[in-house]
Amino acid sequence: xxxxxxxxxxxxxxxxxxxxxxxxxxxxxxxxxxxxxxxxxxxxxxxxxxxxxxxxxxxxxxxxxxxxxxxxxxxxxxxxxxxxxxxxxxxxxxxxxxxxxxxxxxxxxxxxxxxxxxxxxxxxxxxxxxxxxxxxxxxxxxxxxxxxxxxxxxxxxxxxxxxxxxxxxxxxxxxxxxxxxxxxxxxxxxxxxxxxxxxxxxxxxxxxxxxxxxxx
Amino acid sequence: xxxxxxxxxxxxxxxxxxxxxxxxxxxxxxxxxxxxxxxxxxxxxxxxxxxxxxxxxxxxxxxxxxxxxxxxxxxxxxxxxxxxxxxxxxxxxxxxxxxxxxxxxxxxxxxxxxxxxxxxxxxxxxxxxxxxxxxxxxxxxxxxxxxxxxxxxxxxxxxxxxxxxxxxxxxxxxxxxxxxxxxxxxxxxxxxxxxxxxxxxxxxxxxxxxxxxxxxxxxxxxxxxxxxxxxxxxxxxxxxxxxxxxxxxxxxxxxxxxxxxxxxxxxxxxxxxxxxxxxxxxxxxxxxxxxxxxxxxxxxxxxxxxxxxxxxxxxxxxxxxxxxxxxxxxxxxxxxxxxxxxxxxxxxxxxxxxxxxxxxxxxxxxxxxxxxxxxxxxxxxxxxxxxxxxxxxxxxxxxxxxxxxxxxxxxxxxxxxxxxxxxxxxxxxxxxxxxxxxxxxxxxxxxxxxxxxxxxxxxxxxxxxxxxxxxxxxxxxxxxxxxxxxxxxxxxxxxxxxxxxxxxxxxxxxxxxxxxxxxxxxxxxxxxxxxxxxxxxxxxxxxxxxxxxxxxxxxxxxxxxxxxxxxxxxxxxxxxxxxxxxxxxxxxxxxxxxxxxxxxxxxxxxxxxxxxxxxxxxxxxxxxxxxxxxxxxxxxxx
Numbered sequence: 090x091x092x093x094x095x096x097x098x099x100x101x102x103x104x105x106x107x108x109x110x111x112x113x114x115x116x117x118x119x120x121x122x123x124x125x126x127x128x129x130x131x132x133x134x135x136x137x138x139x140x141x142x143x144x145x146x147x148x149x150x151x152x153x154x155x156x157x158x159x160x161x162x163x164x165x166x167x168x169x170x171x172x173x174x175x176x177x178x179x180x181x182x183x184x185x186x187x188x189x190x191x192x193x194x195x196x197x198x199x200x201x202x203x204x205x206x207x208x209x210x211x212x213x214x215x216x217x218x219x220x221x222x223x224x225x226x227x228x229x230x231x232x233x234x235x236x237x238x239x240x241x242x243x244x245x246x247x248x249x250x251x252x253x254x255x256x257x258x259x260x261x262x263x264x265x266x267x268x269x270x271x272x273x274x275x276x277x278x279x280x281x282x283x284x285x286x287x288x289x290x291x292x293x294x295x296x297x298x299x300x301x302x303x304x305x
Numbered sequence: 306x307x308x309x310x311x312x313x314x315x316x317x318x319x320x321x322x323x324x325x326x327x328x329x330x331x332x333x334x335x336x337x338x339x340x341x342x343x344x345x346x347x348x349x350x351x352x353x354x355x356x357x358x359x360x361x362x363x364x365x366x367x368x369x370x371x372x373x374x375x376x377x378x379x380x381x382x383x384x385x386x387x388x389x390x391x392x393x394x395x396x397x398x399x400x401x402x403x404x405x406x407x408x409x410x411x412x413x414x415x416x417x418x419x420x421x422x423x424x425x426x427x428x429x430x431x432x433x434x435x436x437x438x439x440x441x442x443x444x445x446x447x448x449x450x451x452x453x454x455x456x457x458x459x460x461x462x463x464x465x466x467x468x469x470x471x472x473x474x475x476x477x478x479x480x481x482x483x484x485x486x487x488x489x490x491x492x493x494x495x496x497x498x499x500x501x502x503x504x505x506x507x508x509x510x511x512x513x514x515x516x517x518x519x520x521x522x523x524x525x526x527x528x529x530x531x532x533x534x535x536x537x538x539x540x541x542x543x544x545x546x547x548x549x550x551x552x553x554x555x556x557x558x559x560x561x562x563x564x565x566x567x568x569x570x571x572x573x574x575x576x577x578x579x580x581x582x583x584x585x586x587x588x589x590x591x592x593x594x595x596x597x598x599x600x601x602x603x604x605x606x607x608x609x610x611x612x613x614x615x616x617x618x619x620x621x622x623x624x625x626x627x628x629x630x631x632x633x634x635x636x637x638x639x640x641x642x643x644x645x646x647x648x649x650x651x652x653x654x655x656x657x658x659x660x661x662x663x664x665x666x667x668x669x670x671x672x673x674x675x676x677x678x679x680x681x682x683x684x685x686x687x688x689x690x691x692x693x694x695x696x697x698x699x700x701x702x703x704x705x706x707x708x709x710x711x712x713x714x715x716x717x718x719x720x721x722x723x724x725x726x727x728x729x730x731x732x733x734x735x736x737x738x739x740x741x742x743x744x745x746x747x748x749x750x751x752x753x754x755x756x757x758x759x760x761x762x763x764x765x766x767x768x769x770x771x772x773x774x775x776x777x778x779x780x781x782x783x784x785x786x787x788x789x790x791x792x793x794x795x796x797x798x799x800x801x802x803x804x805x806x807x808x809x810x811x812x813x814x815x816x817x818x819x820x821x822x823x824x825x826x827x828x829x830x831x832x833x834x835x836x837x838x839x840x841x842x843x844x845x846x847x848x849x850x851x852x853x854x855x856x857x858x859x860x861x862x863x864x865x866x867x868x869x870x871x872x873x874x875x876x877x878x879x880x881x882x883x884x885x886x887x888x889x890x891x892x893x894x895x896x897x898x899x900x901x902x903x904x905x906x907x908x909x910x911x912x913x914x915x916x917x918x919x920x921x922x923x924x925x926x927x928x929x930x931x932x933x934x935x936x937x938x939x940x941x942x943x
Contacts, residue, residue, distance in 0.1 A: 094585050095899075101835055102895050105842040106888045112650050113884025116643040116697075121877040123861035123870070151631060154639045165638075165791075203786040207630035214541075214866035215631065 124149035129221040135228055135237045142229030145222050150211065152226075158233065166208075167201045173235025185235070186245050189227045193218075194247040212247075220248040382466045383872045391463040392874035393886055396856075398459055400849055400890045401897070402452035404571075406526075407564070407848065408898075409449045410519045411572025412438050413496070415606050417512035424505050434599055436500050438576055440908060444901045446493055450486075464872075467863045474538075474545050475529055478552070482525045489518045520565070527560050528552040533864050534855065535628040543867045555628035559621035560855075566617050570610035571844050577603030578841035579902055581834035584827075586906075593827035600837050601666065601826075607840065608659045612739060612805070615652075615731055616798050625858075632858060632865065640877055641854050646697050647884065649727075651847045653691035656734055658840045660687060663745045665833040671822030672749040679744060686737045693730040698722030720783070728794045729779030732801045736772060739805050743812060749822025752815050760815040764808050771804040845894055849887035857883070 092100075127145060146152040155166040176185035180199050183191060191198050196208035211218050211226075218226065224239055231237040242250045386394040416438040423431030460468045472479070492515035499508060531554050538550025545551065580600035587593045626633035635641060664680050667673040696718055720726060752760065775797050782790045859865045861875040869875075 094582075098582065098585075098835075098838060101838055102842050102892070105839055106846065106891050109647070109651065109843075109846050110884050110888040112647050113887075114881045116646055116880050118879035118881050119640060120879050121640045121860060123875045151635075151639070154631070154634045205791065207626075207634075209629060209631045215629075215862060 127222065129225065129241070131241060133241055135240055138225045138228035138239060138241070139232045139237050142225035142227070145218065145226055146229060149216070150218055150226060151216060155207070167204060169230065169233055171234035173231045173233050176230070185231060186227060186239060186243060189230055190245040190247050193223055193226070380466065384463050384465070386463055390874060391872065395459055395463060396886055397890050397893070398452060398456045400852055401894055402449065402456050403852060404845060404848060404894050405445055405449040405452060407568040407571050408575055409442060409445050410523055411568040412442055412576065413512060413515045413519060414569055415573060417509070417516055420509060420512060424509060434602060437599060439497050439500070440905045441576065441579060441901060442493060443497055444904045448897060448901070467868060470543065470868055471529060474532065474548065474551050477548050478525050478528065482522065485518050485522045489515065489522060492518055523564060524561055527564065528557055531556040531560050534859055535625070536864050536867050539867060555624050556621065559624045563617040563621050566610050566614050567848065570607045570614060571848055573603045573606030573610060574841040574844040575898065577607060577837045581837040582902055583906070584834050585831060590827055597827045597829055600834065604659065604662060604837055604840065607844065608738070611655065612735055615735065616802070619794060619798060635860065636854065636858050640860070641858065643697065644850065644854050644880055646695060647880065648847065648850060649695040651843055651850065653695060654843050655840060656687055656738055657691065658836050658843065660738055660741045662833055662836045663741045665830055667745060667748045669825050669828045670749040671825065673822065676744050676748050683737050683741055687734060690730040690734040690737070693721045693726050696721040725779050725782030725790060728797055729775055732775045732797050733772060736768070736801055736804060740768065743808065746812065747816060750816055751820040753819055754815060754817065757815060760811055764811050767804050767807055771800045774800050842891065842895065845891050846887060849890055853883050853887060
């Protein structure tokens with residue numbers, strides 16, 4: 090019996106489509122959910138911040154899309170194992186906290202030799218970590234080959250934390266944040282909470298700002 | 306006399322049928338209205354005796370009305386599509402629109418080129434072929450417009466806030482878009498229906514106009530979608546700074562280039578599938594010869610356009626990285642990295658299918674057998690490249706297997722999973738397919754120029770040198786830093802392009818005035834036609850998959866970094882789910898394109914003639930078919 094032409098062609102189309110669907114089922118199946126908003130409590134200890142920092146790097150920060158820990162050989166971005174030891178010596182005049190801050194707020198200011206520019210500005214969209222979240226990330230990075238010292242009150246040139254209740258306001262800091270121990274800070278800092286804005290990153294290929302008119 | 310009566314009867318029958326249908330609609334509506342549930346009659350409240358129940362009912366009604374009136378107007382951000390959800394609904398409709406649009410843009414492009422060849426050579430076969438390609442356009446154009454309107458309404462209904470934002474950014478582009486669409490319709494129908502009715506140069510002018518307008522439409526639409534991926538010309542809050550900068554964003558030009566090439570490849574493959582369908586339906590050698598030739602040309606267009614496509618892909622990917630490394634790494638190293646393994650399977654199949662078709666085609670050329678002995682080497686090269694390209698960097702394995710491997714990457718195969726190996730594989734794959742084309746081109750031919758031996762040697766030398774150079778750079782990439790390695794793909798691509806251009810250039814002069822064996826069109830195994838259909842399905846599926854990655858790359862953003870997706874569909878689905886949606890869309894497309902083929906094939910069917918016409922056309926070639934007669938349409942001159 091000869092199968093008519095149209096069912097034969099239909100069978101071929103179905104079989105081909107089914108085959109490619111099958112290939113699609115054979116690869117790892119990951120459903121990627123939007124990053125969860127993390128609430129950073131004002132009374133987090135440095136130890137807590139290390140744990141939270143690791144979670145942020147794994148999730149909302151998307152850090153491990155590019156960076157590795159403990160991998161050698163051909164790498165596209167610097168490996169972070171032992172980064173705490175190197176951070177204080179990378180750029181003359183910057184201690185580890187200031188260096189980590191620069192890598193996240195102004196990543197093109199210094200590029201690790203042997204690598205291309207590629208790090209996005211971390212406190213802006215699409216990643217958009219808050220200043221407190223970035224402090225937690227710093228705490229985790231300090232734990233990679235060093236001793237974490239960062240707290241939620243650590244200041245650096247891109248961020249001045251709000252003053253503690255009853256304390257004299259720091260220069261340039263907002264007058265009162267009403268933050269109490271144990272109370273959650275809002276995740277997204279309002280403009281009033283932000284320190285003087287970091288200088289806008291230069292629009293160079295490799296790290297264009299997420300928005301705005303970009304010269305080509 | 307009978308004919309006149311029939312015409313009168315038909316003249317009356319139309320309005321009578323219309324009136325009968327209208328009357329039927331009124332009767333049905335009346336019937337349904339009568340059967341509708343109605344509240345029993347109640348006396349007006351003012352005249353009814355006041356009782357606690359009646360008062361309660363009145364108060365309830367008044368409250369409901371007051372609540373309805375006090376309800377503030379809230380602009381909907383999202384609405385839900387039943388059963389499959391908003392995202393899948395938009396996804397399928399957009400994909401169908403894009404597939405038909407790609408076809409409608411591509412076919413005029415190569416129909417125009419074929420018509421120009423026909424005009425320059427005076428060979429009517431080319432003119433007929435171009436006309437046959439154009440026949441597919443008319444119905445496809447209507448379907449494109451239908452799905453375009455459907456997509457617009459779906460966007461407005463399901464994603465009103467986001468659509469409103471896009472409209473605010475691109476409002477200056479909408480009127481030109483509509484005007485161009487109107488011009489496209491005018492050019493297309495004049496081009497199709499005016500075939501043979503104008504001076505050839507006028508007709509070619511219409512074809513050129515159709516292509517320019519079609520491309521301009523695509524450029525505008527590309528601006529909208531690329532803005533979503535790499536927004537530019539807006540402030541941090543999304544306010545428009547410059548519409549032109551929003552149009553000319555980072556990925557606009559790469560997408561334009563990539564889409565034009567991909568559309569031609571896709572359109573060629575669908576046209577080849579149409580020819581294959583007609584070849585398999587053919588009952589005469591003449592028809593088989595014609596459709597074999599048409600299928601060959603369609604596939605030739607598809608593969609010639611397909612060869613530079615990976616390079617256009619590089620350009621697009623490099624611009625994505627230039628815009629945002631995060632976006633680039635999400636694509637190649639993050640959530641979508643495994644998608645490129647599926648892509649490798651598809652492209653590998655396309656290369657295998659295209660080469661297999663060419664090798665089968667060598668049999669139809671007289672004196673082609675000596676060339677066929679090289680095929681096994683080409684097959685080995687293609688298979689090896691395919692295997693390397695489809696090797697993932699990390700392998701899905703059990704815990705014990707991972708321990709045995711010492712990580713997720715296999716100690717040996719893991720080396721094939723990185724870009725150095727894959728870039729090398731795809732470049733060799735392209736070079737090998739190009740050689741297949743070259744061998745097919747010279748099948749049955751003997752060069753007669755005095756420098757023939759030198760020409761062959763130089764061609765072989767270029768091919769071997771480029772192959773060695775590409776492999777060397779691939780291996781070298783393992784021993785250098787990332788910043789150097791990324792740059793190695795440029796000389797790899799450049800050398801392959803150099804080989805393709807220079808070898809073709811030599812070949813043109815080498816085989817000028819060569820002795821050529823006869824090409825016996827139609828003498829090809831039927832399986833070759835199924836290969837053409839397989840290639841068309843694979844191309845369509847590939848377009849669906851790559852459309853998904855381009856759009857899905859934004860993840861939980863409608864406009865990357867500007868407008869966040871806060872709907873229930875903000876998550877990125879699994880690749881398995883995505884491939885199922887792609888498959889369903891592809892099947893829907895082939896159902897619809899089957900409909901297009903069927904409508905187009907009606908053109909070639911024998912005309913349906915009544916007995917009355919037989920009398921009116923004495924001497925015509927009539928065949929009795931039941932109560933009616935069928936007259937064979939005279940075939941167009943070959």
